[in-house]
Amino acid sequence: MPAPFRLYNTLSREVEDFTPAEAGKVKLYFCGMTVYDHCHVGHARAMVTSDMVARYLAHRGWDVVFVRNYTDVDDKIIRRAAEGGEAPLALAERYIASTQEDFRALGLITPTHEPRVSTSMGAIVQMITALVERGHAYESEGSVWFDVATFPEYGKLSGQRVEDMRQPDEAVPGKRSPVDFALWKAAKPGEPAWDSPWGPGRPGWHIECSAMALDTLGVEVDIHGGGLDLVFPHHENEIAQSEAAHGCAPYARYWMHNGLLTMASGQKMGKSLGNVFGIKEALKAFPAEALRIYYLQVHYRSPLPWNVEALPDALGLVARLYEAKDNAEQMEGDEPLAVVTRELGADAARVVELASSFRERFYAAMDDDFNTAKALGFAFELARAVNRFSNHKKAKKRGGPVARLALDAFAVLAEALGLLGQSGDAFVEEVKDKRLPALGLTREGVEEKLAARVAARAAKEWERADALRAELEEAGIQVMDRPDRVDWRIRLDVREDA
């Protein structure tokens, strides 16, 4: 049986117990990208949030059906394409490729379905037809509009009343009411168009998600999510269309919205505000896990200020966890756990205690509206205990049974949050691969200086050794003299422009 959990429902504005439409199954629909540009770190937050939800629920035994769409037919795509003299779908195709590259780099799991508007026209036209037949939509000059007046519950998601809404400055010809919205837009010359009972045209922004959700998940979605900025009008309109068309069951049982990434000034990051920071830009110099923990440190519903300066700190958090994982991985021994625990003292017992209760505490936090910040706190506690234990002389040779409990706990992070999925060694190498070029360094150059310093130390030429170390440190390399070897790491307090 899948584990029960609670989540905040935007519809009720309360944290509710989750009950699925079908026992054991969770049908997720998250709004994906409109592909007219490269994705930025604000999009990444939404994507990591949905990824976390899908990963975690699957980890907890739910049969997860995860849908994330691509909007590849859209006004902005058409405009961009016209500006560049490119076919709209070709432009969309390029940005889908770019987006997929980013999603892979972010380590996002692949959704069950990734429908595209351009290949969902049948479902879209069918749904609009149903709305017209049921009297919820009307055709006018080749366009079809949703008649908001026929859906009394309009505004229930965003808590707004039609009367209170600001009226647009200009009336749009063909619309009965300013709040009515387009289901189908008649094609203008030169625009991409698909055939329909109302003539050539293309879908309005909102209908696509309703149609694709119906197509992939059926009339009732369990959790529908997206950024907070989609609550109105996008999701409000989806509810109106879908519930009016289906005439039964709620469109989505739960609405989940992630807080927006804001700028230091507090304003949100948005393409229209011209203050974007690209995913590619961030991942060029930092491992994906740094970005991921940057998001996961904060509850998904809170606004999150974007601060590039904080990326090294985020990387430090991941590095700290990997350090513990690495320490645990290096411990050996196959004695019975009870023996090791008894003979290696209180620090071993502490690891056993924290590691064996980890799942319970981690799950409790996650089951309460996906409290990743709290859940991660437990991981840091465990990491400290592991590191403390690893200082014991006997830990490396005999601590294995204790360490394996900790590794089992860390494995939960990998499955549920997409963190700590690689070995400690591999992570250190990844950091070097990303950070060395960002700091203008090469492995060969570093190794060369390091070798010279090792020689100087062997000859006890401390001044020369210290001078070489100072050079490395200035460049951004931290030298670590271990008892058995010399190790080095990337300093996180040195910026690339230094």
Next chain:
RNA sequence: GGCGCCGUAGCCAAGUGGUAAGGCAGAGGUUUGCAAAACCUCCAUUCAGCGGUUCGAAUCCGCUCGGCGCCUCCA
């Protein structure tokens, strides 16, 4: 004008009725040739302010101040 969110240490942040998780930075210590990492100790009588409810509030209510989002481009 309408709807809604937020304000916790120098910084990030969890906690939403029972007496402040976690991380960074900082101070001292163990370790080290010296460092670094790691570990240990310390670091908010207090949760924007003012009232109220309560045996008890950061947590509930009211007001004030400050910041932000949405009201048909937006993850």
